[in-house]
Every structure is written in structure tokens, then in C-alpha cells.
Amino acid sequence: MDRKEFARRRRQFMRMIGKDAIAILPAAPVRHRNGDMEYAYRQDSHFHYLSGFPEPDSVAVLVPGRPQGEYLLFVREHDAVREAWDGARAGTEGAVEHYGADDAFPITDIDEILPGLLERRSQIYYSMGTHPDFDSHVLSWVHGLRSQARQGAATPHEFVALRHVLDDMRLYKSRAEQASLRRSAQIAVGAHRRAMRFARPGRMEYEVMAELLHEFRSHNADLSYYPIVGGGANSCVMHYRDNDQRLCDGDLLLLDAGCEHDYYASDITRTFPVGGRFSSAQRAVYEVVLDAQLAAIDKVRSGNHWNHPHEAAVRVITQGLVKLGLLKGKLAALLKDQAYLQFFGHRTGHWLGLDVHDVGDYKVGGEWRVLEPGMTLTVEPGIYIRPSPRVPKEFWNIGVRIEDEVLVTADAPEVLTAALEKTPEAIEYLLRAA
Ligand code: GLY
Ligand code: MN
Ligand code: MN
Numbered sequence: 275m276d277r278k279e280f281a282r283r284r285r286q287f288m289r290m291i292g293k294d295a296i297a298i299l300p301a302a303p304v305r306h307r308n309g310d311m312e313y314a315y316r317q318d319s320h321f322h323y324l325s326g327f328p329e330p331d332s333v334a335v336l337v338p339g340r341p342q343g344e345y346l347l348f349v350r351e352h353d354a355v356r357e358a359w360d361g362a363r364a365g366t367e368g369a370v371e372h373y374g375a376d377d378a379f380p381i382t383d384i385d386e387i388l389p390g391l392l393e394r395r396s397q398i399y400y401s402m403g404t405h406p407d408f409d410s411h412v413l414s415w416v417h418g419l420r421s422q423a424r425q426g427a428a429t430p431h432e433f434v435a436l437r438h439v440l441d442d443m444r445l446y447k448s449r450a451e452q453a454s455l456r457r458s459a460q461i462a463v464g465a466h467r468r469a470m471r472f473a474r475p476g477r478m479e480y481e482v483m484a485e486l487l488h489e490f491r492s493h494n495a496d497l498s499y500y501p502i503v504g505g506g507a508n509s510c511v512m513h514y515r516d517n518d519q520r521l522c523d524g525d526l527l528l529l530d531a532g533c534e535h536d537y538y539a540s541d542i543t544r545t546f547p548v549g550g551r552f553s554s555a556q557r558a559v560y561e562v563v564l565d566a567q568l569a570a571i572d573k574v575r576s577g578n579h580w581n582h583p584h585e586a587a588v589r590v591i592t593q594g595l596v597k598l599g600l601l602k603g604k605l606a607a608l609l610k611d612q613a614y615l616q617f618f619g620h621r622t623g624h625w626l627g628l629d630v631h632d633v634g635d636y637k638v639g640g641e642w643r644v645l646e647p648g649m650t651l652t653v654e655p656g657i658y659i660r661p662s663p664r665v666p667k668e669f670w671n672i673g674v675r676i677e678d679e680v681l682v683t684a685d686a687p688e689v690l691t692a693a694l695e696k697t698p699e700a701i702e703y704l705l706r707a708a
Pocket of ligand 2: 530543677
């Protein structure tokens with residue numbers, strides 16, 4: 275992403291917190307899988323959002339109005355031996371030259387420099403509890419200053435949760451972010467198509483997952499979350515992760531997978547028949563979920579509130595379950611009793627952005643948030659029918675979820691994942707052509 279985008283965000287952020295405040299953002303720590311083996315490093319999303327700086331052991335500090343420089347980075351210094359093992363570091367000069375810092379210091383000097391920056395600032399914007407090891411540093415700097423207060427040092431008197439400001443900024447996706455989300459979606463669409471073509475009776479769920487991974491890595495993308503590749507009964511397990519069963523003719527396969535490309539996540543679900551053709555019961559359930567999803571997407575409009583799409587999905591699913599004979603009673607009463615919950619137990623979506631379940635409050639002042647252009651969310655209703663004596667056998671183990679990504683615009687909702695086959699006809703056609 276263009277460096278100017280990060281500079282623009284910093285300017286906006288500093289305008290919002292004001293000249294009485296300072297913001298401190300630590301990079302994500304390196305996490306160990308076991309022994310000295312590290313997980314792939316993923317920068318903290320807030321830190322990335324404002325800095326674009328990819329290295330661990332770094333701290334970004336924003337000091338609005340500071341004459342000698344408002345944006346400071348504390349970073350790892352060059353170290354020939356470490357860089358020979360782990361790769362190049364930006365160093366302090368790289369932080370200034372390539373990442374737009376007004377000034378940069380070695381991370382090892384932070385204890386000497388940071389307390390001076392806190393003086394005469396009343397609020398510290400900081401995410402307490404996110405990186406607990408770093409919390410103790412911040413508290414010790416503030417305590418140090420307070421103990422000198424008798425000598426006249428002015429000390430900050432208020433911690434403010436950084437997320438109050440940053441979550442809201444991140445909720446509105448800029449043009450550049452929309453482009454990144456589109457790219458991430460496009461890669462995930464390709465991966466789903468590849469996996470759908472590959473899946474057939476006899477293949478293993480993990481082999482299908484391997485197709486997804488191949489496509490993601492071929493485009494320099496990684497998983498944005500561990501994918502769900504659930505055939506048959508596993509399609510009804512909401513957070514199925516084993517992905518180790520054989521695919522059987524006659525079963526559905528539920529594929530919930532997305533990637534992260536240049537820090538932006540995608541998140542798509544498709545459900546399709548392993549053998550290439552929906553049974554009539556599968557197709558009937560599928561069409562209810564599809565109708566619910568289309569009705570919900572149609573509610574993703576500027577001026578509607580967050581819960582409108584969910585309400586639309588719930589209504590269509592309840593009607594559909596009645597038509598299928600799986601619920602009995604009057605629509606109004608069933609809606610009031612939330613009878614759908616036994617088949618559709620999750621919400622219809624979530625914000626999407628740097629994180630799959632992106633930041634941003636769903637309610638403001640106790641009311642559902644009103645949708646505005648630039649907000650991006652998923653729309654993902656589902657129906658999951660586990661074996662039960664109350665349910666005709668042809669419906670057992672049918673789990674269907676359909677998930678797309680939708681951008682709120684000034685006009686019609688824009689489905690970022692619209693290119694991926696979704697109607698039963700288009701899906702069967704794709705599977706036949708495989
Ligand atoms: N796969 C996570 C989600 O759909 O929310
Ligand atoms: Mn998903
Ligand atoms: Mn999702």
C-alpha cells in the first residue's frame with residue numbers, strides 16, 4: 275500500500291486525539307510455537323494501520339504538534355549477525371527514509387527517551403491489555419514521571435483506550451483499502467473455484483484444503499483464518515477444523531476459507547454437492563439459504579442499521595423452514611420465539627478488514643450502528659440440520675452456509691466476492707466442467 279495512505283491516517287488520527295495527547299503503539303510480539311520455533315510473524319493490526327512498519331520489537335509514538343517531529347519510531351538497530359540469520363532490518367535510517375518517521379531511535383533507548391515525551395501531555399492513548407509485557411513498560415514510565423512530580427514534572431493523568439479512535443477509523447475503508455479488499459477477495463474466489471473443481475467423492479477434506487493453500491500462496495497470500503472444509507455431517511459443525519475425513523458421494527461440502535493479502539482479509543463460504551448434483555432436499559435447503567442471503571445483502575445499504583440484514587435473513591430462513599416442514603406454526607409466533615435458532619444459531623455477519631472479524635462497534639449508544647459508505651461486512655446466513663427424530667431423514671446432515679463480502683456504497687451494495695459461483699445451476703455447471 276502506498277506510504278501516503280499511512281501518512282494520511284496518521285494525520286487524521288493526530289487531529290482526532292489532539293495536542294494534549296500522545297499515542298503509543300507497540301508492534302506485535304514474536305510468538306513461539308514450541309522451543310525456539312516461531313510462528314510466522316504478523317504485525318499488530320493497529321500498529322500496521324498507522325505505520326506500515328513490518329518488524330517486531332518496534333514502537334510507534336505519535337505526539338501531535340511536537341515541533342521536533344510528531345511521528346517517532348523505535349526500531350531494532352542493524353546487527354550484521356542477526357540479519358545474517360533472520361534477514362534485513364530497516365534500522366533507524368530506514369524507518370525515516372522508507373516509513374515516513376520524523377525521527378527514529380534504537381528500541382533499546384526507549385526507556386531513556388519515552389518519559390520525556392510523556393511530559394506535558396495529559397492523555398496517553400494506549401491499548402492496555404493487548405500486549406501485557408509492554409503494559410508494564412508504559413506503567414513504569416508513568417510511575418517514574420509521577421514520582422518526579424514534586425520536582426515539577428507534569429504527568430499524564432488519563433489513559434484512553436486507543437481503540438475508541440482507531441476502531442472507528444478502521445471501520446470506514448478508504449479507496450486504497452477497498453482496492454486491497456477487492457484483491458484479497460479475488461484471490462479467495464480463485465481458491466474456492468479451484469477447490470470446488472478438485473473436490474469429488476473419495477478425496478479427503480485436507481486435500482481440498484491443500485488446493486486452497488496452493489492458490490493462496492501462489493498469490494503471496496496466507497490464510498486469514500483456519501479454513502473449514504466440512505463434508506457431510508461436518509458441514510453442521512460450526513467451527514469444524516479437523517478437515518481429515520473422506521468426501522462421500524451424496525454429501526455436501528461446506529468450504530469456509532479466505533486469505534490475507536497485503537494485510538487485508540477475505541472470508542468466503544460456499545456449499546456444494548461432492549458428487550456434482552444437489553439432492554432435492556439439499557437443493558431445497560440451499561435455495562432457502564440463498565434467498566435469505568440475497569435478502570440480507572439487499573439490506574446492506576447506507577442508512578440501514580447493522581441488524582437489518584440479519585433481520586431479513588432470519589425472516590426468510592424462518593419462512594423457508596416452515597415451507598420445508600421443519601418448523602410448524604405461524605410466522606409471527608415463530609419469529610418471536612426465535613424458533614430458527616435450532617437451525618441457524620449464528621449471526622449473519624461481521625465487519626471485515628485488516629482482521630477477519632474486524633474492529634468497530636456494532637452498537638453505538640445502545641442502538642444498532644447505521645451503515646455508511648466504506649463499511650465492509652460479510653453476509654453469511656446458514657441452515658444446519660443435525661440428525662433428529664423430529665426431522666425427515668433426507669434432511670439429516672445438511673449444513674449450508676453461503677458467505678459473501680459486501681461493501682456499503684452510496685447506492686446498491688457492492689458484493690466483492692460476486693464473481694464466485696453461487697446459484698445451484700452455476701455451481702453444478704462448474705462441477706460438471708471440472
Ligand atoms: N470463518 C469465519 C467467519 O466466517 O466468520
Ligand atoms: Mn467465513
Ligand atoms: Mn465470516
